[in-house]
Amino acid sequence: MSSMFGPELAENPDDTPTIAEYKKLKRVMRIMTKFYEDGSAAKLDQAQDAEEELHKVETDLKMLNAQLDSLRTFPKHPKRRAYETELHEEKEKLEKLRANLTAKSEEFRKLYEWSNGIVDVTKWLALGLDDYCVNHLKMDLDIVPKPLPTPTKETYLKYKEGFQEIHFNLEESQDFFMASLDGRLRRYHTIEKELIEAQLAAIASFPPMNPRKAYWEEELQKDLEFVIENMKESPQSTSKRGKMLDMHKDFVNTLTWFQSKLAGFAKELGIVESDEKKDFKAHPSNAQVEFIQSMEGTSQKH
Numbered sequence: 435m436s437s438m439f440g441p442e443l444a445e446n447p448d449d450t451p452t453i454a455e456y457k458k459l460k461r462v463m464r465i466m467t468k469f470y471e472d473g474s475a476a477k478l479d480q481a482q483d484a485e486e487e488l489h490k491v492e493t494d495l496k497m498l499n500a501q502l503d504s505l506r507t508f509p510k511h512p513k514r515r516a517y518e519t520e521l522h523e524e525k526e527k528l529e530k531l532r533a534n535l536t537a538k539s540e541e542f543r544k545l546y547e548w549s550n551g552i553v554d555v556t557k558w559l560a561l562g563l564d565d566y567c568v569n570h571l572k573m574d575l576d577i578v579p580k581p582l583p584t585p586t587k588e589t590y591l592k593y594k595e596g597f598q599e600i601h602f603n604l605e606e607s608q609d610f611f612m613a614s615l616d617g618r619l620r621r622y623h624t625i626e627k628e629l630i631e632a633q634l635a636a637i638a639s640f641p642p643m644n645p646r647k648a649y650w651e652e653e654l655q656k657d658l659e660f661v662i663e664n665m666k667e668s669p670q671s672t673s674k675r676g677k678m679l680d681m682h683k684d685f686v687n688t689l690t691w692f693q694s695k696l697a698g699f700a701k702e703l704g705i706v707e708s709d710e711k712k713d714f715k716a717h718p719s720n721a722q723v724e725f726i727q728s729m730e731g732t733s734q735k736h
Contacts (some may be wrong), residue, residue: 462681463563466600469672474549479541488535493649513658554657556598558583559692570691582695587703590696597693604686609726611679618729623665630658642645 441459443464502521522723563580581623585593613619641646699705 444455452575455571456567456573456575459563459567459684460475460695462684463556463688465681466685467553467560467633470549470553472555474546474553477542477549481539481546484539484542487530488539491528491532491535491691495525496533498525498528502549543650550597551592552599554589555593555600558589558593559688560694562692563688566688566691582692584699584702585696587705589698590703590705593696597689597696600689601686604682604689606684608682611675612680613726613729618726620665621665621729622726623661627658627661627665630661632656734735 443460445457449457498521502525505514505517561580561717562582564575564577565582567573568575568577570580610619613622631691634651637647637650
């Protein structure tokens with residue numbers, strides 16, 4: 435742990451309960467900041483990959499157009515017509531691919547810029563953590579916390595949207611960890627395992643040399659091995675999930691306090707209701723999260 439957080443935040447049995455709690459909150463803040471920094475870096479990689487693929491397609495289109503231009507000076511030879519037909523068909527496909535990659539690269543760039551904004555929010559939170567610990571949690575830390583930096587009007591609006599996004603992510607993540615403890619996640623994986631096994635049984639009676647059967651048996655077997663691995667549990671993994679759930683609860687409490695602090699800046703900055711966006715939409719839940727949320731939890735541990 436000290437290698438991840440530094441010795442100043444490492445757990446120490448000699449720490450007082452207050453210092454231990456203070457260190458824990460500091461670690462939680464660093465984990466959350468690192469989570470969003472890693473997510474931002476991943477989105478940048480996706481954007482750059484899409485842009486690289488787009489550049490390749492644009493180069494191919496230039497090459498193709500050069501080929502078409504090279505044919506223009508020749509008479510309408512049957513071979514010229516054959517080449518032009520083939521090249522125009524290829525051009526149509528490449529232009530569709532270029533349009534898709536252009537949209538994808540622009541989307542990833544926007545996500546990267548948005549994600550950087552979320553990182554800025556977590557860093558702003560980290561600057562006010564001592565204030566939260568001393569003035570809200572009443573921790574006796576023998577420190578004088580610096581006041582939370584006043585945002586500009588622009589950053590206020592950005593931070594507010596960032597808080598909404600982080601809250602949305604935390605709610606989904608909390609539900610995932612609760613599902614892993616109350617039995618819902620195991621039932622989710624059990625259904626997944628059974629639907630894979632049903633397909634394997636359905637194709638088992640078909641001829642063994644069938645190429646499609648061979649392909650699907652291999653793919654389904656990989657999926658089966660993956661889900662079986664995900665279903666493995668141990669006291670250590672259960673304990674880790676419980677700690678992750680506690681960490682999320684701590685961060686939600688911290689975030690709620692900071693949101694109230696941020697709201698306090700609105701009057702000082704002259705923020706009026708019309709300045710704030712009404713169309714904020716967090717990223718939609720993925721299919722796994724939505725299905726797990728529809729399941730009823732149980733106290734039984736599987």
